[in-house]
Amino acid sequence: MKAISADNISPDNPVGHGPLIKIRAGHSPVASQLRDAWAHRELFYFLMWRDLKVRYRQTLLGAGWVILQPLLTTIVFTIFMNKLVRVPSDGLPYPLFAYAGLLPWMFFSNSVSTSAYSLFNNSYIVTKVYFPRLIIPAAIVGVRLVDFIVASIVLVGLMLVYGVNLKIGLLLLPLLVAQLTLFTFGISLWFSILNVRYRDIGTLLPVLIQLWMFVSPVVYPSSLVPDKWRFAYSLNPMTGILEALRGSLFGLPLQWTAVGISMALTIVLAVYFTYLFCRWEENLIDVL
Amino acid sequence: MRGLSRNSPTLGEAVTKAAKSSWSRKAYADRHKGELLWVLKDLSFEVFAGEVVGIIGRNGAGKSTLLKILSRIIKPTTGEADLYGRVGSLLEIGTGFHPDLTGRENIFLNGAIIGMKREEIKRKFDEIVAFAEVERFLETPIKFYSSGMYVRLAFAVAAHFVPEILILDEVLAVGDAAFREKCLKKMREVSQQGRTVFYVSHDLMSVQQLCGRILLLEAGRLIEDGEPVTVIQKYLDIVSRAENLPA
Numbered sequence: 154m155k156a157i158s159a160d161n162i163s164p165d166n167p168v169g170h171g172p173l174i175k176i177r178a179g180h181s182p183v184a185s186q187l188r189d190a191w192a193h194r195e196l197f198y199f200l201m202w203r204d205l206k207v208r209y210r211q212t213l214l215g216a217g218w219v220i221l222q223p224l225l226t227t228i229v230f231t232i233f234m235n236k237l238v239r240v241p242s243d244g245l246p247y248p249l250f251a252y253a254g255l256l257p258w259m260f261f262s263n264s265v266s267t268s269a270y271s272l273f274n275n276s277y278i279v280t281k282v283y284f285p286r287l288i289i290p291a292a293i294v295g296v297r298l299v300d301f302i303v304a305s306i307v308l309v310g311l312m313l314v315y316g317v318n319l320k321i322g323l324l325l326l327p328l329l330v331a332q333l334t335l336f337t338f339g340i341s342l343w344f345s346i347l348n349v350r351y352r353d354i355g356t357l358l359p360v361l362i363q364l365w366m367f368v369s370p371v372v373y374p375s376s377l378v379p380d381k382w383r384f385a386y387s388l389n390p391m392t393g394i395l396e397a398l399r400g401s402l403f404g405l406p407l408q409w410t411a412v413g414i415s416m417a418l419t420i421v422l423a424v425y426f427t428y429l430f431c432r433w434e435e436n437l438i439d440v441l
Numbered sequence: 442m443r444g445l446s447r448n449s450p451t452l453g454e455a456v457t458k459a460a461k462s463s464w465s466r467k468a469y470a471d472r473h474k475g476e477l478l479w480v481l482k483d484l485s486f487e488v489f490a491g492e493v494v495g496i497i498g499r500n501g502a503g504k505s506t507l508l509k510i511l512s513r514i515i516k517p518t519t520g521e522a523d524l525y526g527r528v529g530s531l532l533e534i535g536t537g538f539h540p541d542l543t544g545r546e547n548i549f550l551n552g553a554i555i556g557m558k559r560e561e562i563k564r565k566f567d568e569i570v571a572f573a574e575v576e577r578f579l580e581t582p583i584k585f586y587s588s589g590m591y592v593r594l595a596f597a598v599a600a601h602f603v604p605e606i607l608i609l610d611e612v613l614a615v616g617d618a619a620f621r622e623k624c625l626k627k628m629r630e631v632s633q634q635g636r637t638v639f640y641v642s643h644d645l646m647s648v649q650q651l652c653g654r655i656l657l658l659e660a661g662r663l664i665e666d667g668e669p670v671t672v673i674q675k676y677l678d679i680v681s682r683a684e685n686l687p688a
Contacts, residue, residue, distance in 0.1 A: 177517075199559075206542060282554055438514060
């Protein structure tokens with residue numbers, strides 16, 4: 154077909170000052186999808202901002218829940234696990250021990266369970282506008298990270314109350330939080346895309362997360378696990394993360410093998426799930 | 442651009458081959474076995490900067506699919522397109538509006554979703570508010586807006602988004618006569634700034650008023666490309682012929 158108005162403009166000499174966008178059949182390289190996601194980072198902030206605003210506006214206690222959720226759970230576990238079952242806590246006061254486990258755990262589990270439905274919940278945007286879909290679960294993890302940081306204030310308070318002495322291991326903390334965030338992000342990506350593909354995953358997820366919590370040292374120390382199971386136990390990346398977080402906060406000795414395994418697994422899984430998500434998001438519309 | 446299709450089974454060939462993740466591959470191929478439907482096929486055209494191109498055709502002709510491919514919402518099964526510039530697609534207005542957020546907040550949210558930069562939204566904020574005539578309700582959650590206010594606000598944000606290539610799907614079919622006139626005027630302004638506009642509509646009046654060139658799609662093929670009057674005539678012929686056919 155001939156174009157009507159031409160002047161001196163041709164595809165070889167485009168007047169548009171914007172970038173050249175190539176639409177091709179088949180998959181775009183994952184690297185270019187990630188660059189594109191980075192270029193859309195403002196949208197990531199806006200989606201985070203939207204979720205934070207809406208949440209804090211609609212609820213009675215607003216930000217209070219961010220602190221109350223782990224705090225109340227800690228009280229429940231203190232009563233049942235500590236007072237009734239007498240679970241040990243590596244010589245730490247149990248409430249402090251449990252809160253330091255539940256806080257990162259809730260960041261993880263809340264991110265994953267919210268992300269699992271994120272593509273559905275945002276389908277009214279996804280089907281109308283193009284942007285890298287990765288941003289949607291990423292924004293959810295971002296919001297939960299804010300919650301995590303806010304609720305950390307209580308942890309600092311508890312540490313002051315119980316008079317915890319800070320040790321050099323505390324320097325590891327930023328690295329460990331980064332690892333936790335990366336792992337959470339990877340698993341969130343995976344479940345968000347998996348749940349679109351197989352919708353019953355969403356139904357299974359609460360059970361799965363519950364189970365995962367009990368095979369991770371959230372409300373009991375990993376020292377409770379028999380030695381012969383220790384290696385299998387440390388194949389769960391959350392084991393290394395949670396133990397190292399406590400070790401770093403309270404100056405406990407670190408299980409370097411578990412920490413190493415969990416770091417390596419975190420990176421492998423995060424990369425793989427990101428790749429999977431990028432590959433799959435292109436067919437998303439067909440199933441959403 | 443040629444042979445664009447969606448949901449076709451020999452997706453097998455295009456998608457399956459590339460799909461490295463085996464778990465999606467098999468399920469996909471199974472689900473689409475034995476069904477072949479090309480939504481768009483063998484169409485190719487070039488559009489130059491500053492052109493306002495209307496796309497018309499009967500229901501199911503492939504108009505929306507074409508727009509979705511150009512907007513990058515769906516991928517073509519085969520074929521390609523090159524776009525020189527930022528693409529803004531307004532397949533609806535007010536995409537992503539959140540009922541609990543205020544008018545002010547929704548301007549920023551919607552702007553970011555359709556692809557505006559924060560700076561750009563800030564710069565045009567007052568203009569958007571004035572265009573939408575919602576000054577007094579800026580701090581009110583939009584769930585309390587009347588549908589007219591809602592639509593005006595949504596259109597105002599969209600109208601102040603000026604990418605190099607603008608894709609519009611029937612968005613003018615909103616609001617009262619006066620507001621529609623205002624919108625048409627705004628669209629003409631956009632094209633006079635050298636922006637390229639794709640406009641899909643069943644409202645032949647607005648297509649003719651707005652577009653300098655029209656593409657006519659029928660059953661996924663491009664069957665006419667040219668002056669509005671000629672193409673619209675051809676379209677009307679097709680429609681009346683279809684109506685006169687015995688069922």
